[in-house]
Amino acid sequence: VGAAYECDAFTAVKSAPVAVVFPLSTQEVSAVVRYCVANGVPYTPRGAGTGLSGGATPTSGGVVVSLKRMAQILEVDLPNRRLHAQCGATNAQLTKAVEKHGFHFAPDPSSQKVSTLGGNIAENAGGPHTLKYGVTSSHVLQATVVDPTGEILVLGGKVPGAPGYDLLGLFIGSEGTMGIATEAWVKLTPNPQKVETALAFFNAPRDATQSVADMIAAGVVPPALEYLDATFMRVVSEAFGLVFPDGAKAFLLMEFDGTEASVARELEAAVAVCREHGTLDLRVAQSAAERDKLWFARKNAVGALGRLAPSKVSHDGVIPRSKLPDMLEFVDALAARRGMIIANLSHAGDGNLHPCMPYDDRDPADTERVKEAGAEVLRECVRLGGSLTGEHGIGIEKRDLMRLMYNDLDLAYQAEAWSILGGTGLCNPGKLLPEAGR
Numbered sequence: 012v013g014a015a016y017e018c019d020a021f022t023a024v025k026s027a028p029v030a031v032v033f034p035l036s037t038q039e040v041s042a043v044v045r046y047c048v049a050n051g052v053p054y055t056p057r058g059a060g061t062g063l064s065g066g067a068t069p070t071s072g073g074v075v076v077s078l079k080r081m082a083q084i085l086e087v088d089l090p091n092r093r094l095h096a097q098c099g100a101t102n103a104q105l106t107k108a109v110e111k112h113g114f115h116f117a118p119d120p121s122s123q124k125v126s127t128l129g130g131n132i133a134e135n136a137g138g139p140h141t142l143k144y145g146v147t148s149s150h151v152l153q154a155t156v157v158d159p160t161g162e163i164l165v166l167g168g169k170v171p172g173a174p175g176y177d178l179l180g181l182f183i184g185s186e187g188t189m190g191i192a193t194e195a196w197v198k199l200t201p202n203p204q205k206v207e208t209a210l211a212f213f214n215a216p217r218d219a220t221q222s223v224a225d226m227i228a229a230g231v232v233p234p235a236l237e238y239l240d241a242t243f244m245r246v247v248s249e250a251f252g253l254v255f256p257d258g259a260k261a262f263l264l265m266e267f268d269g270t271e272a273s274v275a276r277e278l279e280a281a282v283a284v285c286r287e288h289g290t291l292d293l294r295v296a297q298s299a300a301e302r303d304k305l306w307f308a309r310k311n312a313v314g315a316l317g318r319l320a321p322s323k324v325s326h327d328g329v330i331p332r333s334k335l336p337d338m339l340e341f342v343d344a345l346a347a348r349r350g351m352i353i354a355n356l357s358h359a360g361d362g363n364l365h366p367c368m369p370y371d372d373r374d375p376a377d378t379e380r381v382k383e384a385g386a387e388v389l390r391e392c393v394r395l396g397g398s399l400t401g402e403h404g405i406g407i408e409k410r411d412l413m414r415l416m417y418n419d420l421d422l423a424y425q426a427e428a429w430s431i432l433g434g435t436g437l438c439n440p441g442k443l444l445p446e447a448g449r
């Protein structure tokens with residue numbers, strides 16, 4: 012079957028499926044799962060395949076169940092600020108369906124034009140605006156799920172606060188190992204009255220990251236607070252002809268939203284912090300077009316890395332944000348020691364790092380080097396009191412590092428939790444939990 016399905020956007024591990032199926036309804040998904048279970052065939056749920064930890068890679072072969080043709084908006088319920096969609100719909104599609112009414116679907120991974128509601132639910136995806144609005148779990152009310160045996164369940168409720176144990180909460184972030192989400196009711200968020208976007212350049216990464224820590228400490232919570240380093244600035248500049256101030260080694264992209272007064276107050280406080288840390292240049296967008304311009308480098312940075320190598324691994328370890336300056340220095344030193352390029356961007360306000368390692372996935376030695384360097388970064392994140400992942404999930408990429416965070420008893424409970432929805436061992440096997448835990 013087509014090479015398109017042998018991995019997701021984590022290209023360091025590849026494995027071809029035997030078949031890819033494109034069901035159109037919950038009943039068809041259930042029929043496929045029942046067939047697989049009856050015949051002992053492993054199956055892997057898949058949305059757009061933009062996952063960055065190998066979750067949708069069919070490592071055991073078998074069947075890929077693609078939700079891409081289940082992309083209908085089923086109902087928009089504006090009075091109750093909620094929307095019902097099939098799980099193959101994209102984030103952008105959800106927002107498009109309600110934007111003329113002044114609403115949006117808040118989760119906004121940078122892949123939002125293509126990544127699916129089901130993939131977001133499975134990964135509990137975040138995005139640049141997570142700092143203020145929270146990750147996917149804060150925005151899902153109810154999900155229809157085909158469990159690992161093929162039964163159809165409805166988890167959660169159409170109004171918040173369903174009583175009893177929180178099975179929806181357990182399912183969100185289960186990375187496709189606890190069944191397949193086919194439909195969901197999600198919350199709609201009203202568009203803010205006012206938005207301001209600003210870009211501040213610094214001549215040292217530490218000045219930028221220290222500004223982040225100081226801003227949050229001062230009580231400023233911008234919906235987006237994004238960091239980009241000199242390597243990324245160089246590649247976007249080469250790719251798109253962007254010109255940055257002389258000597259700029261990092262930038263912070265800041266967005267503020269709310270009422271006129273709250274936005275003005277937060278912008279003023281953030282500008283003061285950036286000035287204290289010697290910003291080289293600070294630009295505030297004066298129009299929607301200028302806002303798009305300020306976001307351009309951030310939004311196109313990862314793609315521009317393609318100029319350096321045919322592939323890349325992007326990590327997403329989390330650290331307490333006060334440790335950002337030390338952590339970025341650790342990553343730079345690691346890159347120098349291993350003789351490789353590591354470009355850094357981060358959802359800095361969340362302490363969510365994205366060290367990106369360009370490499371050649373046709374070269375086994377290069378692939379191995381990138382995996383080892385990634386493990387070193389993640390070990391340091393955990394050592395600093397952080398986590399292996401902020402949003403990309405564990406998948407296969409970090410599965411064997413779970414022991415850095417959990418002991419045998421923790422993992423045994425996780426395995427029990429996994430089995431609650433009728434785990435058969437055929438639904439996305441080999442992901443998330445180390446084998447012994449499973």
Ligand SMILES: Cc1cc2nc3c(=O)[nH]c(=O)nc-3n(C[C@H](O)[C@H](O)[C@H](O)COP(=O)(O)OP(=O)(O)OC[C@H]3O[C@@H](n4cnc5c(N)ncnc54)[C@H](O)[C@@H]3O)c2cc1C
Nearest residue numbers: 058059060061062066120121127129130133137187192402
């Ligand atoms: C350029 C780029 C930028 C990105 N930016 C962000 C970001 O800002 N924030 C962020 O959180 N992530 C980001 N990601 C990662 C990725 O886009 C998210 O994890 C996204 O939620 C995955 O959605 P998908 O539809 O592509 O899922 P897939 O990659 O197809 O699948 C992801 C996982 O979900 C499971 N799955 C898929 N659909 C279902 C379903 N219907 N039911 C049950 N399980 C399912 C799969 O088995 C797999 O384990 C980015 C990726 C790229 C390539």
